[in-house]
Amino acid sequence: MLSIVGIRKTFNPGSVNERLALAGLSLHLQAGDVVTVIGGNGAGKSTLLNMVAGVHPVDEGRIIIENQAVEHLPEHIRASYIGRVFQDPMMGTAASMTIEENLAMAVRRGSTRKLRRGIRSKDRQYFCEQLELLGLGLEDRLTTRVGLLSGGQRQALTLLMATLVPPKLLLLDEHTAALDPSTAQKVLELTEKMIKKHKLTTLMVTHNMEDALRIGNRTIMMHEGRIIFDLKGEQRKNTRIPDLLEMFKKASGRSMANDRMLLAN
Ligand SMILES: Nc1ncnc2c1ncn2[C@@H]1O[C@H](COP(=O)(O)OP(=O)(O)OP(=O)(O)O)[C@@H](O)[C@H]1O
Ligand SMILES: [Mg+2]
Secondary structure, three states: OEEEEEEEEEEOOOOOOOEEEEEEEEEEEOOOOEEEEEEOOOOOHHHHHHHHHOOOOOOEEEEEEOOEEOOOOOHHHHOOOEEEEOOOOOOOOOOOOEHHHHHHHHHOOOOOOOOOOOOOHHHHHHHHHHHHHHOOOHHHOOOOEHHHOOHHHHHHHHHHHHHHOOOOEEEEEOOOOOOOHHHHHHHHHHHHHHHHHHOOEEEEEOOOHHHHHHOOOEEEEEEOOEEEEEEEHHHHHOOOHHHHHHHHHHHHOOOOOOOHHHHOO
């Protein structure tokens, strides 16, 4: 479904700010795989997702989604089959537009034919049904500007928009990290619901190791632009958080003790 083959990325090459973000990383996902991605700060997790989404061009390597090479396609073309939710609740929705306008935009994803059509009552009914599933009362606020919503409400809406037309691939980058614990919990439950409902192939970056082991069917850990381990099946089932810490230490030669992961709620 998704094949990433030997991707490399160096930011600011040749300058004092040169940073190797991805060091020839390869990863293959089957359709329906839900892979959690963990690793220390600067490991390259966000860069990996950004490269798949087309935010940055690759220096080297290939990205293949359902047999189509996408590494040279611009971000807006890839957006028609990739759903994304970022860490920052301010991204992913348009603040000055209403909830229904944002949802109408999401429905049009990948379809130019519907571009000029206005919002019809049938659309509104569908939006209401979908918003009800979030359980946040947003179905009564279709004409509220998104800029007036709370971070959690906005993140839930972004998630709905990212999955309203089921994408081939869902990319989540610490999408609950900026929310208070109970809202984060709720958005995470919604995420799992959406993934199950649409059987979405997903890459989810998290700094919460409990979530990393609980959600999905596979966990990869990154360090210095590489995958240092890849857990699935029985091995993953038998792995506990202290095991992860130990594996990280062995593979990277340093302890994760000061890392944000350990401070995760
Ligand atoms: N746009 C950019 N310009 C320059 N350097 C960048 C850029 N994006 C990432 N980097 C660098 O690339 C490396 C990998 O960063 P990345 O953001 O992918 O890490 P991460 O694993 O997501 O970390 P975090 O857990 O802090 O989010 C870091 O050294 C970072 O400073
Ligand atoms: Mg990141």
